[in-house]
Amino acid sequence: MATRLQFENNCEVGVFSKLTNAYCLVAIGGSENFYSAFESELADVIPIVKTSIGGTRIIGRLCAGNKNGLLVPHTTTDQELQHLRNSLPDQVVVQRIDERLSALGNCIACNDHVALAHTDLDKETEEIITDVLGVEVFRQTIAGNILVGSYCALSNRGGMVHPRTSVEDLDELSTLLQVPLVAGTVNRGSEVIAAGMTVNDWTSFCGSDTTATELSVIDSIFKLREAQPSSIVDEMRKSLIDTYV
Amino acid sequence: MSVMDESGMFNVQQTIGSVLCCKCGVPMAPNAANMCVNCLRSEVDITEGLQKSIQIFYCPECTCYLQPPKTWIKCQWESKELLTFCIKRLKNLNKVKLKNAEFVWTEPHSKRIKVKLTVQAEVLNGAVLEQSYPVEYTVRDNLCESCSRFQANPDQWVALVQLRQHVSHRRTFFYLEQLILRHDAASRAIRIQQVDQGIDFFFGNKSHANSFVEFLRKVVPIEYRQDQQLVSHDVKSSLYNYKYTYSVKICPVCREDLVCLPSKVASGLGNLGPLVICTKVSDNITLLDPRTLRCAFLDARQYWRSGFRSALTSRQLVKYFVFDVEPPVSEATVGGQKYALSYVQIARESDIGKMFYVQTHLGHILKPGDQALGYDIYGANVNDNEMEKYRLSVKNGLPEAILIKKCYEEQRERKQKKSRNWKLKSLPMEMDDSRGRVDPEKTDKEYEEFLRDLEENPELRFNISLYKDKDYQASETASMTDGEGAPSVPIEELLADLDLSEEEEDDDDDEEDMAE
Numbered sequence: 002m003a004t005r006l007q008f009e010n011n012c013e014v015g016v017f018s019k020l021t022n023a024y025c026l027v028a029i030g031g032s033e034n035f036y037s038a039f040e041s042e043l044a045d046v047i048p049i050v051k052t053s054i055g056g057t058r059i060i061g062r063l064c065a066g067n068k069n070g071l072l073v074p075h076t077t078t079d080q081e082l083q084h085l086r087n088s089l090p091d092q093v094v095v096q097r098i099d100e101r102l103s104a105l106g107n108c109i110a111c112n113d114h115v116a117l118a119h120t121d122l123d124k125e126t127e128e129i130i131t132d133v134l135g136v137e138v139f140r141q142t143i144a145g146n147i148l149v150g151s152y153c154a155l156s157n158r159g160g161m162v163h164p165r166t167s168v169e170d171l172d173e174l175s176t177l178l179q180v181p182l183v184a185g186t187v188n189r190g191s192e193v194i195a196a197g198m199t200v201n202d203w204t205s206f207c208g209s210d211t212t213a214t215e216l217s218v219i220d221s222i223f224k225l226r227e228a229q230p231s232s233i234v235d236e237m238r239k240s241l242i243d244t245y246v
Numbered sequence: 247m248s249v250m251d252e253s254g255m256f257n258v259q260q261t262i263g264s265v266l267c268c269k270c271g272v273p274m275a276p277n278a279a280n281m282c283v284n285c286l287r288s289e290v291d292i293t294e295g296l297q298k299s300i301q302i303f304y305c306p307e308c309t310c311y312l313q314p315p316k317t318w319i320k321c322q323w324e325s326k327e328l329l330t331f332c333i334k335r336l337k338n339l340n341k342v343k344l345k346n347a348e349f350v351w352t353e354p355h356s357k358r359i360k361v362k363l364t365v366q367a368e369v370l371n372g373a374v375l376e377q378s379y380p381v382e383y384t385v386r387d388n389l390c391e392s393c394s395r396f397q398a399n400p401d402q403w404v405a406l407v408q409l410r411q412h413v414s415h416r417r418t419f420f421y422l423e424q425l426i427l428r429h430d431a432a433s434r435a436i437r438i439q440q441v442d443q444g445i446d447f448f449f450g451n452k453s454h455a456n457s458f459v460e461f462l463r464k465v466v467p468i469e470y471r472q473d474q475q476l477v478s479h480d481v482k483s484s485l486y487n488y489k490y491t492y493s494v495k496i497c498p499v500c501r502e503d504l505v506c507l508p509s510k511v512a513s514g515l516g517n518l519g520p521l522v523i524c525t526k527v528s529d530n531i532t533l534l535d536p537r538t539l540r541c542a543f544l545d546a547r548q549y550w551r552s553g554f555r556s557a558l559t560s561r562q563l564v565k566y567f568v569f570d571v572e573p574p575v576s577e578a579t580v581g582g583q584k585y586a587l588s589y590v591q592i593a594r595e596s597d598i599g600k601m602f603y604v605q606t607h608l609g610h611i612l613k614p615g616d617q618a619l620g621y622d623i624y625g626a627n628v629n630d631n632e633m634e635k636y637r638l639s640v641k642n643g644l645p646e647a648i649l650i651k652k653c654y655e656e657q658r659e660r661k662q663k664k665s666r667n668w669k670l671k672s673l674p675m676e677m678d679d680s681r682g683r684v685d686p687e688k689t690d691k692e693y694e695e696f697l698r699d700l701e702e703n704p705e706l707r708f709n710i711s712l713y714k715d716k717d718y719q720a721s722e723t724a725s726m727t728d729g730e731g732a733p734s735v736p737i738e739e740l741l742a743d744l745d746l747s748e749e750e751e752d753d754d755d756d757e758e759d760m761a762e
Contacts, residue, residue, distance in 0.1 A: 164276035167260040190268045190280030190370075214271035 002226070003198075003219050005209045006038045012188050012208025013196045015154070016061045019106070020199040020206065022113065022157070023068035024089050025049045028058035042204055050088040054081060061199060062106035065150065067113045070094035070133035074103035096133045100126045107150040110195065112157045115178050117141045117149040139177050144170065154195045157202050159222040161185050161194050183222045187211055278373035292367040292377050297336050299382045302359075307393040318390045324349050332361050332383060342367040350380060359383040403436055403448040404489060405455030409462070410444035411496035414561065416689065418496060418527075419445060420696040422466065423673050424710040431461040432673060440675045452490050459492050464529050465709075467546035470494040497549050499524050499531055502563070502650050503556035504621045506632040507533075511552045515542040520636050523607075523650065524556070525583070526705070532581060536607040536648055539578040539585050557630040563619040565595040565653060574609040582705070586610035592647060594622060606649040617656065620649035654702070666697070668740050669715040701734055714740045 008017040009030055017028040017035070024047050027036055039049050054063045055076030064073045070093055073082065077097050085095045100123055102108050108119035109130065116136040118127060127138050143152045144163040152163040159181045162174065166184045175182045187197035188208040198207040200223055207219065220226055264273040267282035274282045281289070303312035310318035311331055321328040333339065333347055342365040350360035364378040395402060411418050422445075426432050435458070437448040449455040462468055474488040499505060507520045519535040522542075526532040530545040574586035588609030593601045595617075602624065612618060624646035628634075637644055700706055 164265040164280055165262060168263045169258055169260060171263060184263050184265050184276070186265060186268050186276075186280040192280070212268045214266050215268050217271075218266060 003205045003207055003211075003216050004038065004042060005207050005211055005216070006035065007209045008035045012210045013193075014061075014206050014208050015194075015196045015199045016059050018199050018206065019061045019064060019066065020201045020204075021067050022201050023047055023093055024071075026060055026064070027051050028060050029053055030058070039206070042206075048088060048090065050085065052081060052085060052088075060106075062104050062151070062196065065105040065109035065111060065116075065130075065134075066093070067111050067134050067136065068093070069113065069135040070096060072105055072109070072130065072133060073097050074105055075099045076103055094133050096129065098126055098129050105150070106195070107148045110150045110153040110155050111136055112155045112160075112178075112180070114157065115139070117143075117153060117155075117174075117178070119149060120147050141174065141177070143174070151193050151195050154198055154200050155180070156200045156205075156223050158224040159183070161187075161219065161222055163192050163194065165192070181222060183218060185215065185218045185222070187215055187219070189215075279370040281370075281373075283375075286369065286373065286375055287377070290369045290375065292342055292365060292369065292375055293379045296338055296342070296365075296379075297381065298379065299384070300335055301384045301386060302332070302335060303388040304385050305390040305393055306387055307389060307397075310390055312388065312390070323354065328359075329361065332359065332381075333363075335383075336381065339365075345376060346378070357385045359385060403450060405449040405452045405492070406490070407447040407449070407455050407458055407462075407492045407494060408444065409447065409494045409496065411498060412443055413498050413500060413559065415500075415559070416692055417560075417696055417699070418466070418500060420693060421706070421710075422462075424670060425465055426461075427671055427673060428709060428711050429461065431458055438673055438675045440677050445675065455490065455492060459494060462494060463546070466527065467497040467529060467531060467544075467549055468494050469497075469546065469550045497527070497531065497546065499527070499549070499554075499556050500559065501525065501527055502560045504558040504648060504650075505533065505554060506557045506630055506636055508552060508554055508632050509635075511554060515544075516540075518542050520632065521644070521648065523648065526581070534580065534585070534607065537587075537605055537645075539576065539580065539587055539607055541580040554632065555630075557628050557633050558621045558623075558626065560650075562621060562626065563650060564622040564647075565655075566592040566618050566620055566647065566649065567595060567598065568592050568612050568614060568616045568618055569601070570614050571609065571612050577610070584610055590649070592618070592620075592649070594625075594647075602646045604645055604647050604649070608649055608652065611652055612649075617653040618649045619651050619653045620647050622647055651702075666701075666734070667715055668712045670697075670710070670712065712740050 006014060008014060008028065009032070011017075017030070018039070019026040025039055025043055027039055027049055029051050030036070036049070036051060043049055052060060054060045054073055055078065057063065063076070064071060066072060071085065071089065073085070073095065075097060082095065082097055089095060098105075102119060102122065108122060110117045111130075111134060114136055116130060116134060116138050118130065118138050118140050120140045120142060122140070130136065130138050141149055143149050144166040146152050146163065154161050155178070157180070160178060162171065162182055162184050164184045164186050166174075171182050171184060185194070186192060187194055189210040189212055191197050197211070198205055198219065200206075200219075203225065205219060205223060205225060207216065262275055265276050265280060266272065267274050267285055268280050269285040270282060272282050279286055304310070305312070305318060308318070308320065309322070310320045311328070313319055313331065313334070319327065319331055321331060329347060329349065333344070344363060345366050346364040348362055350362050352358045352360050359382075361381045361383070362378055363381060364376060366374055366376045369375050389397065432438060432447060434449060434451070434454045435447045436450050439446040439448070447455070447458060449458065459470060470492050472490060472492050474490045476486060477489050478487045479485070501524055503524045505522050505524055507515070507518065507522060509520070512518050512520045515533070518533065518540060519537050522533040522535050524531055525534045525541070530543045531549060533542045533544065534540070568590055570591040572589045574588040577584070577586045579585070585607045586609035587605060587607055589603060590606050590609070590612060591601055591603055593599070606612070608618065623644050633644075700710070700712075
């Protein structure tokens with residue numbers, strides 16, 4: 002179910018948070034309202050970590066990750082890195098990479114199986130992505146924009162892209178990513194999808210300007226209506242218990 | 247699906263898909279606001295802050311609309327000028343872009359004008375929205391200042407120019423009339439009245455009268471004085487209202503007049519023979535001595551210092567037959583005109599028996615058998631002091647005759663062409679019949695002579711506009727079988743009269759020969 006919220010009166014929720022199937026990162030805000038909204042949805046299911054990256058609060062746009070790992074830019078301080086490693090579950094590999102394009106959240110859009118990357122990304126970075134996140138990487142553009150991480154919000158069940166993406170592009174991307182895609186808007190007609198919302202397999206958070214129409218589109222493409230968190234996380238728990246034994 | 251373009255690259259065809267309007271959910275093509283037009287319209291009103299109703303003032307007498315503070319613009323109902331005027335009256339219209347404006351029909355006597363404006367403005371993030379809305383104008387009747395002044399006193403003139411020339415003919419005034427028409431100098435005159443020896447021009451403004459007098463000064467030699475009469479006076483603000491009168495006198499010496507110069511003037515001009523012919527009058531007088539072929543120019547000031555009058559005028563011209571012309575003794579070109587001095591044998595038409603052997607300056611155009619017009623000094627009784635003094639002082643006596651111009655009477659009768667292929671326009675003058683001295687036959691004859699004068703003298707036509715006469719039909723005898731016919735105006739000099747009637751539209755061929 003999609004939730005509407007604001008970070009300090011700003012509707013760009015995807016900038017200040019990062020949501021995956023295994024964890025959730027949240028920026029340190031002036032008030033606790035943002036954090037409590039996430040907590041009320043996700044408290045028992047996945048850990049919610051308050052952090053900053055490189056001293057900034059725009060963590061959603063600086064890091065990229067899925068249930069397997071998390072990639073942070075070179076601007077991350079050692080303390081922050083240590084904090085992340087401590088707070089996140091052990092199977093999530095936290096890796097700091099040296100990349101000229103340091104806003105990894107804008108350059109990489111990924112789910113648990115496949116990732117879209119900025120066309121100018123280094124070859125090494127691509128290899129690291131493949132290793133750490135365990136995904137197949139495709140260099141693509143969306144509606145002529147190279148910042149794929151900003152204009153595309155991706156989960157394992159579906160994805161939403163920039164509203165001006167042509168029908169042929171949509172087909173091509175959908176084939177690559179193996180999920181259904183839709184061109185839509187968020188936050189009352191804003192085209193920067195990933196900055197306006199953040200999503201995982203069973204829930205999503207959008208800016209409070211998002212209209213009912215947009216919300217219904219999000220619900221339908223990411224298949225959030227029937228989803229229950231427990232089914233997915235139980236699978237994870239089972240594998241956890243297996244390893245201890 | 248994929249198209250090869252000129253550079254040989256594969257270009258995949260892009261079809262833009264549709265997104266849902268973020269407010270109402272209707273599928274639409276994506277735009278800058280990602281909202282359908284109706285939702286955008288309901289969100290934003292670009293006509294906010296624009297004037298929707300306004301008052302304008304209209305003068306029913308002269309159908310003018312007021313543009314404050316003081317200008318009145320003449321417009322027709324529902325015309326382009328009215329539309330421009332209405333749009334100009336709206337404030338704040340520079341904040342949006344005006345795309346289209348048109349009138350909406352209103353009842354003519356409802357005193358309302360409705361204009362529908364279509365404006366474009368940018369909203370939200372770059373989306374351009376177009377909206378149209380009506381503006382209502384309430385028309386209020388208000389007489390403009392000039393109409394109200396006219397209503398109060400219809401005969402209101404402020405300045406009067408009284409133009410007079412104390413001679414017995416009206417040739418100068420015919421010529422002046424054409425000049426004035428050509429230069430549009432009397433366009434601001436309220437009234438023009440023709441009086442006995444001149445014309446009166448009434449103006450509403452002293453400066454108009456002043457500029458008219460300045461114009462006259464440039465075309466004829468004049469002397470004038472200006473007087474004023476107090477009409478009213480406001481004690482508190484010390485404003486005085488006057489009526490101004492300019493008395494303008496035109497020099498009485500005309501073209502083709504014979505003048506006997508007073509001795510002072512003659513010696514001042516380099517001992518020009520006291521008998522001179524006036525050949526041209528513009529802003530200065532050209533005097534030609536027929537015996538020495540010398541010319542002198544007198545401007546207005548010089549003339550009025552002495553103020554001499556002509557001895558003989560063109561009324562007293564007499565017809566002569568030319569029997570013999572001797573080869574020219576000397577030739578001269580003065581002021582663009584060629585003259586040749588030669589001796590001729592002539593006799594008056596009325597008394598062919600008496601032959602005269604005289605000198606003339608027309609040696610280049612006279613041939614034996616011609617007719618000429620000249621002054622009969624031998625037989626005339628000249629009432630001029632200077633002439634008497636000169637007659638007494640000179641040893642050999644005065645020349646018996648002085649020829650002025652060649653006469654084309656015979657050729658005219660031969661031609662049978664009664665009508666001309668050109669005509670002149672005239673000023674809207676009122677005739678002053680109060681004195682009862684006006685003789686219509688005389689004026690017609692003078693006018694006919696004036697027209698003949700124009701035909702014969704190309705330099706006179708220089709400043710005048712001649713118009714093609716539509717009703718003129720060329721007669722069969724028009725072909726010039728005889729070598730020499732009466733002079734007529736060449737067709738290149740005629741202006742086609744601009745006819746704005748709806749049946750025929752004449753193209754304005756302005757074929758005027760300016761080299762003349």
